[in-house]
Amino acid sequence: MYILARSLKEATEFLFAASERVIILAGGTDLMVFNRDLIAQAEPRKNPILDISRVAEMRNIRLENHQLAIGSVVTYRDVLLSRPVQRYGLALVEASQRTGSTQIRNVGTLGGNVVNASPAGDALTALIALNGEVEIVYGQEYYRQNIETFLKGPKKTGLPENHLVTRLLVPIYQGYVGSSFYKLVNRASSQHGLAISVVSAAAVVRLSKDKSHIERARLVLGAVAPTPVRARQSEEILQERPISRDLIKEAALAAVQVIAPIDDIRATATYRREVVPAIVENVLNHAIRKATRSS
Numbered sequence: 477m478y479i480l481a482r483s484l485k486e487a488t489e490f491l492f493a494a495s496e497r498v499i500i501l502a503g504g505t506d507l508m509v510f511n512r513d514l515i516a517q518a519e520p521r522k523n524p525i526l527d528i529s530r531v532a533e534m535r536n537i538r539l540e541n542h543q544l545a546i547g548s549v550v551t552y553r554d555v556l557l558s559r560p561v562q563r564y565g566l567a568l569v570e571a572s573q574r575t576g577s578t579q580i581r582n583v584g585t586l587g588g589n590v591v592n593a594s595p596a597g598d599a600l601t602a603l604i605a606l607n608g609e610v611e612i613v614y615g616q617e618y619y620r621q622n623i624e625t626f627l628k629g630p631k632k633t634g635l636p637e638n639h640l641v642t643r644l645l646v647p648i649y650q651g652y653v654g655s656s657f658y659k660l661v662n663r664a665s666s667q668h669g670l671a672i673s674v675v676s677a678a679a680v681v682r683l684s685k686d687k688s689h690i691e692r693a694r695l696v697l698g699a700v701a702p703t704p705v706r707a708r709q710s711e712e713i714l715q716e717r718p719i720s721r722d723l724i725k726e727a728a729l730a731a732v733q734v735i736a737p738i739d740d741i742r743a744t745a746t747y748r749r750e751v752v753p754a755i756v757e758n759v760l761n762h763a764i765r766k767a768t769r770s771s
């Protein structure tokens with residue numbers, strides 16, 4: 477059974493009433509690739525598919541209560557065209573620019589990237605750095621969870637069956653704040669514009685009023701552990717010390733301690749460990765530069 481939801485109410489009522497697991501379909505760019513068997517089960521007997529891609533209420537980006545409220549079926553293309561995200565969530569814009577091809581960016585959604593929970597999810601990595609939350613609904617009950625704790629492992633989240641992610645919420649901070657995202661890909665696959673990250677990093681920094689030091693930093697690494705990971709020790713190193721090349725280098729080297737990379741078709745664990753400091757340095761320098769020019 478295939479159902480095209482026309483409104484959030486229709487989607488939530490259907491999910492609440494369902495007695496079996498409903499397959500929620502947004503852009504389908506992950507679902508179609510990894511769950512072909514599950515989709516096949518939808519016909520003729522079980523696992524209805526609920527298509528939420530046309531729910532207009534879930535496809536807008538708003539500024540409200542000091543946060544960016546991004547509907548879960550907002551696509552990468554929508555992000556690239558959004559002024560509020562450009563202003564307050566540049567790391568997410570940069571991650572969206574580097575995601576897939578034009579076709580993928582036209583239909584792939586942020587909600588899908590978060591729920592898919594890939595260790596190499598680019599928007600996901602940026603959203604954790606931006607301290608994002610997911611808003612979830614079941615029946616009439618809405619609740620929120622920090623994205624970092626929402627993730628449970630590779631392709632695993634804490635989302636209970638038939639609960640729907642409605643929005644992604646990103647807090648907005650005033651002052652000298654900057655963010656950045658960087659992803660390293662294999663040269664061969666990047667030629668096709670469809671490369672999955674070998675290593676990625678996202679950083680958000682808030683500078684002091686005189687811009688001499690970092691008051692707060694968040695640094696997240698992707699594709700180097702079962703989920704994107706916070707480099708907390710690096711964040712601590714960066715805080716409240718004068719910004720210098722040595723400070724950035726020290727924080728970048730410390731980031732290697734949180735990673736647990738594996739060998740896969742894209743790169744070896746050793747290679748990933750070796751490139752992490754350079755990538756972190758790059759992303760931190762970009763975020764600091766942007767913070768210096770912000771406010």
Ligand SMILES: Cc1cc2nc3c(=O)[nH]c(=O)nc-3n(C[C@H](O)[C@H](O)[C@H](O)COP(=O)(O)OP(=O)(O)OC[C@H]3O[C@@H](n4cnc5c(N)ncnc54)[C@H](O)[C@@H]3O)c2cc1C
Nearest residue numbers: 502503504505506507575576584585588589591597598641
């Ligand atoms: C060729 C190609 C290139 C790609 N390149 C990249 C890349 O560079 N970087 C990257 O990070 N990813 C990449 N991807 C992966 C994919 O495009 C993204 O993860 C995309 O954001 C998934 O969104 P979607 O809307 O297509 O999700 P879907 O496939 O529709 O759904 C993914 C999962 O999330 C669930 N889901 C979706 N929305 C909700 C919701 N609102 N509530 C509850 N559950 C929900 C679905 O049930 C499913 O389990 C690529 C994929 C392809 C095929």
